[in-house]
Amino acid sequence: MDNHRNKSKSAHQNKKSELNIEALIAAQLPAWQERLTRLLSEYGDQPIGEITVGAVYGGMRCLFALVTEISHVDPSQGLLIRGYSVDELLEKLPKADGSNYPLLGGLYHLLLVGHFPTPAEAQAVEDVWRARQGLPGYVVDLLRSMPANTHPMTLFSQAILAMQPQSRAARAYHEGISRSEYWKPMLEDALTITANLPTLAATIYNLKYRDSAEAVPDPDLDWSANFAHMIGKGDDPEYQELTRLFMTLHSDQENGNASAHTSHLVSSTLSDLYLSSSAGLNALAGPLHGLANQETLRWLKALQAHYGKLPSAEELRAFTLETLEQGKVIPGYGHGVLRRTDTRFTAQYRFAEAYLPDDPLFQLVKRVYEVIPGVLGGLGKVKNPYPNVDAISGTLQHHYGVEPEFCTVLFGASRLLGLTAHAVWARALGQPIERPRSFTTDRIEEMLTPSLRMRSAQISTFAQEFDS
């Protein structure tokens, strides 16, 4: 079954992790339980916002209805993970050996535990991941059996789902574990799932684009660099750096975005992490969400092909208006919460300035950034005309030869760090199953004004007469 387990041996493999994440989380729980019990008993009936008709019909935008300590998106400051901005994370997280970018083990420690990791703690998570690498052979066989035109995101979600029989949490629940202890086997599942993300992503990449080359991790490389190594870019230190940056930037974005919320909802039924992670990836696979990195790349390439050179601002404006007239969105621009340029865009922009300043597609990204905010802002309805993370991420991947349709898998591999951390904490704090209510439009109209109430009565009388 484990025929794809890492074959090479190294000192890392038998090294026991000195880190006990479970104990570090467990130590925080009594204080949390006391704090939440007090908050709910003293203020449980206190309103902290309002639900408007616009929000109900408008995709619940700006409705504060979830709680998480792990990350927050501030409209102007951007993403904050455990209170740290993107720039602070990039500067302060422990770095991989000889690298300017973070060890993802340190970021996962921060997401899960909430305390800024020491280099030893970051390394300890990397060691746990190294020890847990190994895809079941049947998962690889399943991926191979899929039609060649299957999208990499479909393969990714299927693979995570196919690994579900390994779930320790599902087994523990079946054997009667108390709900209050359920988070512990979930944490085990979280570490196993995340340990295997680089191998899984590389297996999918190799299957699609490298004649099914086997993805064999190098035990001497860190989690991110291993992905680069397994897709044949092990000799490219720049691409390894980019992978570390990409994986850091995409790891979380609070709890209300579509993939986080999907995963949270599914997990709230006490579904295990394989089930909720696969569900989260399915939401990420939509073009208004994670697939936007693929769509941006396609749009930029169409723009490039159309003009055959770097378009002028005027040409770009015309192409943009044509896209809008076709009823499409401009991918990579806009955001449900942010109201300024995404700090994750800026961090990648800096990388491009340093490593690929002359790349023609990056030149185009720069030109687009000069022009699009004005065009979208001019429409008068777009709340945030500035670029989000997806406006540039595909361009950087493209520079190093990664296919456009694979880019969202990388987003997903990173985002599962956040989603799994959220789920572990939601169960540790005993968050309940989610069950919001829905209204009919009749009911909403009845609640609002007498005239609307009358109109709704007339419609229903008319409907009854029509029926009879």
Ligand code: CMX
């Ligand atoms: N291009 C064209 N129109 C846009 C737009 C864009 N980039 N961004 C917003 N709009 C439009 C909306 O479609 C909406 O139009 P209608 O009223 O006609 O339906 C109007 O502007 C108001 O939308 P909004 O409140 O500003 O934005 P939303 O919160 O509704 O949507 C988002 C946010 C991201 C879905 C939207 O900006 C968009 O579609 N962007 C392009 C796709 C994209 O880049 N997605 C990735 C987001 C980041 C991520 O999740 O990875």
